[in-house]
Amino acid sequence: MTNESITAAKGFWAAGLACGIKVSGKPDVALLVCPTGATAAAVFTTNKIVSAAVEVAREHAKSSKVYAVAVNSGCANACTGKKGLANARRMCAVAAKALKVAPEQVLVASTGIIGEQLPIEKATAGIAKAAGQLSDSAEAGAAFTQAIMTTDTRPKCAVRRLDISGQTVTIAGTVKGAGMIGPNMATTLLFLTTDVAVSKPLLAAALKSAIGDSLNKLTVDGHQSTNDTAILLASGLAGSRPITSRCPRFRKFAKALADLCTDLVRQMALDAEGATRMFKVVVRGAATTADAARAARAVADYPLIKCAVHGGDPNWGRIICAVGSCGVRLDRAKLSCKLDDLYVFKNGAPARFDAQKASEIVSQVEHTITIDLGTGSKTDFCYGCDLSAEYVSINADYHT
Amino acid sequence: MTNESITAAKGFWAAGLACGIKVSGKPDVALLVCPTGATAAAVFTTNKIVSAAVEVAREHAKSSKVYAVAVNSGCANACTGKKGLANARRMCAVAAKALKVAPEQVLVASTGIIGEQLPIEKATAGIAKAAGQLSDSAEAGAAFTQAIMTTDTRPKCAVRRLDISGQTVTIAGTVKGAGMIGPNMATTLLFLTTDVAVSKPLLAAALKSAIGDSLNKLTVDGHQSTNDTAILLASGLAGSRPITSRCPRFRKFAKALADLCTDLVRQMALDAEGATRMFKVVVRGAATTADAARAARAVADYPLIKCAVHGGDPNWGRIICAVGSCGVRLDRAKLSCKLDDLYVFKNGAPARFDAQKASEIVSQVEHTITIDLGTGSKTDFCYGCDLSAEYVSINADYHT
Numbered sequence: 001m002t003n004e005s006i007t008a009a010k011g012f013w014a015a016g017l018a019c020g021i022k023v024s025g026k027p028d029v030a031l032l033v034c035p036t037g038a039t040a041a042a043v044f045t046t047n048k049i050v051s052a053a054v055e056v057a058r059e060h061a062k063s064s065k066v067y068a069v070a071v072n073s074g075c076a077n078a079c080t081g082k083k084g085l086a087n088a089r090r091m092c093a094v095a096a097k098a099l100k101v102a103p104e105q106v107l108v109a110s111t112g113i114i115g116e117q118l119p120i121e122k123a124t125a126g127i128a129k130a131a132g133q134l135s136d137s138a139e140a141g142a143a144f145t146q147a148i149m150t151t152d153t154r155p156k157c158a159v160r161r162l163d164i165s166g167q168t169v170t171i172a173g174t175v176k177g178a179g180m181i182g183p184n185m186a187t188t189l190l191f192l193t194t195d196v197a198v199s200k201p202l203l204a205a206a207l208k209s210a211i212g213d214s215l216n217k218l219t220v221d222g223h224q225s226t227n228d229t230a231i232l233l234a235s236g237l238a239g240s241r242p243i244t245s246r247c248p249r250f251r252k253f254a255k256a257l258a259d260l261c262t263d264l265v266r267q268m269a270l271d272a273e274g275a276t277r278m279f280k281v282v283v284r285g286a287a288t289t290a291d292a293a294r295a296a297r298a299v300a301d302y303p304l305i306k307c308a309v310h311g312g313d314p315n316w317g318r319i320i321c322a323v324g325s326c327g328v329r330l331d332r333a334k335l336s337c338k339l340d341d342l343y344v345f346k347n348g349a350p351a352r353f354d355a356q357k358a359s360e361i362v363s364q365v366e367h368t369i370t371i372d373l374g375t376g377s378k379t380d381f382c383y384g385c386d387l388s389a390e391y392v393s394i395n396a397d398y399h400t
Numbered sequence: 401m402t403n404e405s406i407t408a409a410k411g412f413w414a415a416g417l418a419c420g421i422k423v424s425g426k427p428d429v430a431l432l433v434c435p436t437g438a439t440a441a442a443v444f445t446t447n448k449i450v451s452a453a454v455e456v457a458r459e460h461a462k463s464s465k466v467y468a469v470a471v472n473s474g475c476a477n478a479c480t481g482k483k484g485l486a487n488a489r490r491m492c493a494v495a496a497k498a499l500k501v502a503p504e505q506v507l508v509a510s511t512g513i514i515g516e517q518l519p520i521e522k523a524t525a526g527i528a529k530a531a532g533q534l535s536d537s538a539e540a541g542a543a544f545t546q547a548i549m550t551t552d553t554r555p556k557c558a559v560r561r562l563d564i565s566g567q568t569v570t571i572a573g574t575v576k577g578a579g580m581i582g583p584n585m586a587t588t589l590l591f592l593t594t595d596v597a598v599s600k601p602l603l604a605a606a607l608k609s610a611i612g613d614s615l616n617k618l619t620v621d622g623h624q625s626t627n628d629t630a631i632l633l634a635s636g637l638a639g640s641r642p643i644t645s646r647c648p649r650f651r652k653f654a655k656a657l658a659d660l661c662t663d664l665v666r667q668m669a670l671d672a673e674g675a676t677r678m679f680k681v682v683v684r685g686a687a688t689t690a691d692a693a694r695a696a697r698a699v700a701d702y703p704l705i706k707c708a709v710h711g712g713d714p715n716w717g718r719i720i721c722a723v724g725s726c727g728v729r730l731d732r733a734k735l736s737c738k739l740d741d742l743y744v745f746k747n748g749a750p751a752r753f754d755a756q757k758a759s760e761i762v763s764q765v766e767h768t769i770t771i772d773l774g775t776g777s778k779t780d781f782c783y784g785c786d787l788s789a790e791y792v793s794i795n796a797d798y799h800t
Contacts, residue, residue: 047724047725048724048725048730048732049721049724049725049732049735050724076717078717078721079717079720079750081749081750113717114720114721115717115720115745221702222701222702223702223721223722223726224721226717226720226721302621302623303703303787303791303795307791307792308795308796310792311795311796313796316515317476317478317479317513317514317515317626320514320626321447321449321478321625321626322623323448324447324448324626325446325447325448325449325623325624326623335449345479345515349479349481350479350515387792389792391703391707392707392787392788392791392792395703395707395708396707396708396713396787
């Protein structure tokens with residue numbers, strides 16, 4: 001069977017296991033390794049308060065070769081001061097020692113509860129143990145994915161294979177998401193591997209662009225976490241000629257990477273905390289792209305719309321209300337709104353539509369809300385998901 | 401027994417009854433009348449899409465004398481085009497005819513579902529009937545309040561009595577709220593009466609100021625509705641000498657009005673859709689008031705914090721995360737957070753605190769979250785409420 005996990009790209013090994021950070025006893029430490037050394041690109045949260053892991057990973061991502069990423073779930077190691085920072089460095093050091101590389105060549109990522117100190121002895125014992133279980137099997141890749149999950153209800157992976165210079169190049173990704181997700185960027189932790197050979201600046205450019213139209217377009221609850229991290233490692237082992245310019249091969253790779261990231265974003269939206277369905281908001285006819293982005297996000301973030309989608313209710317009044325309230329320029333006489341291809345509001349007035357059909361559209365696993373502001377030609381979009389009672393019960397429980 | 405309703409101020413009559421707009425058969429039409437004519441001040445939603453009622457009321461509020469406000473619940477009369485506008489005008493005309501005044505001397509307000517046409521024959525029959533039931537009794541005031549409610553679970557009224565120039569002046573208010581509430585302004589419909597004698601510009605100034613620190617500081621779900629309306633009518637019948645300048649008497653009146661509005665806002669927050677408790681977010685040490693306001697609102701609007709409050713969970717990590725993510729200037733080394741008087745985060749690091757006590761604080765009907773950004777001396781605040789599964793079930797149901 002084809003490997004559809006994070007180890008699908010040539011040159012990557014992984015492991016994941018339980019080391020006791022999570023009270024539940026579920027897997028909570030993971031290791032991703034490129035034994036030959038990988039070119040790395042990374043994007044981090046823009047929250048002004050970042051986890052110790054983000055501080056350290058930002059620094060280490062500058063290394064010309066990265067050999068590993070050590071990850072823990074169950075504790076965010078954020079708002080943990082100097083002790084937290086020392087712990088994040090120890091995670092790198094322990095992995096580096098096991099792999100006989102320098103600590104700066106190991107990245108680190110954490111996810112879980114903010115403000116608690118990491119049980120560092122458990123974490124480092126877990127990393128050392130994981131280093132002894134590394135494999136490039138699909139099972140090892142799956143174990144990695146299991147160990148990065150928090151309130152995720154299912155593993156989220158995607159793989160793309162494409163031909164570059166007559167060689168099959170593979171891109172693989174896995175993500176954990178669920179809550180505390182708001183542009184930019186919509187993830188907690190995203191790990192991507194590829195065996196393409198590509199220069200560090202171009203790898204960074206491809207990652208930034210892929211995230212811009214995928215992870216940066218999803219909102220679950222409107223806020224970035226302190227820990228958001230996306231890491232892309234390229235082993236260069238596919239055998240394809242190195243990409244060193246923005247040539248057609250680069251564009252092909254970048255397009256496949258973006259496609260894979262969008263796939264992962266859809267998986268995240270549908271597995272957001274309590275979510276049962278997702279929707280895409282497309283705003284057209286805006287005076288500026290910023291207006292389009294703002295209106296799209298206002299609709300995707302609005303609890304009343306999220307509740308209506310949850311109930312399969314084509315409540316376009318709440319959409320128009322959110323658009324009118326969010327501060328963007330609009331032409332009242334031209335303002336229009338469609339649910340998929342069905343007009344519910346056209347040129348400033350309610351459209352006659354089949355209520356049953358509208359309800360069916362909103363009740364789908366995914367539908368598209370298209371809004372025309374009637375003030376220009378700019379466009380942007382955003383992904384959102386419904387708001388359920390389940391979201392509340394997940395997030396109102398003390399220490400889950 | 402003292403009249404604690406909207407008819408408590410001298411010179412106001414009211415009525416409320418069911419005319420069949422609401423499928424439930426609950427009261428849905430209300431009339432507030434000042435037979436001698438009142439000086440009026442009004443504040444409306446800043447949503448770019450406004451209801452027909454708001455369009456008409458904006459126009460009529462300019463009249464030097466206002467004799468009545470006709471209100472319906474169960475239908476917002478928003479996004480209803482020319483027909484909706486004609487219907488709003490008819491509501492005024494029918495009330496004006498019954499009271500033998502000009503239509504421009506009648507204000508109108510609507511609340512309910514957006515995008516549906518008002519059953520105008522029912523509404524006008526209801527208004528005519530209400531005109532025949534007018535009374536200055538507490539019962540009539542209570543009937544008015546009942547008839548403006550939508551998803552409110554209880555009537556919300558407040559009265560203040562104060563001495564001005566040796567005369568007792570009364571201010572009375574009633575509000576309906578519940579959902580689609582976000583600064584500015586946090587209400588759907590607010591009606592205030594007073595028997596003080598005051599000039600129109602000063603009445604407007606007092607209303608604007610009172611709302612600025614009360615209704616404009618509450619967020620339930622972050623968006624203004626298309627219908628938000630606050631109307632203050634002054635009959636001048638208390639016998640006090642007219643207020644025509646910003647004298648101590650004006651300041652005394654304005655202070656009492658602001659106090660009454662804050663009282664109503666607390667009632668609204670605690671009766672917000674699904675809410676079980678409220679909280680105040682105070683942001684200090686900000687570089688600008690705008691930064692303080694932005695951070696306060698980011699915290700009050702953040703679903704994860706609202707869920708934590710619902711669960712009585714002192715989850716300060718989510719507070720710090722929201723503050724870091726909202727784009728305001730902050731000094732990481734000075735950033736602090738208190739729950740009531742208990743420090744949970746101090747000078748950029750977690751504080752040691754009694755978890756049981758913290759949980760008790762957050763489990764109160766109301767608590768205060770104080771955040772110090774450590775970058776200046778500006779301050780602002782915001783009121784919020786918890787997010788419950790009940791909010792979702794209220795808003796995910798089709799046509800309630």
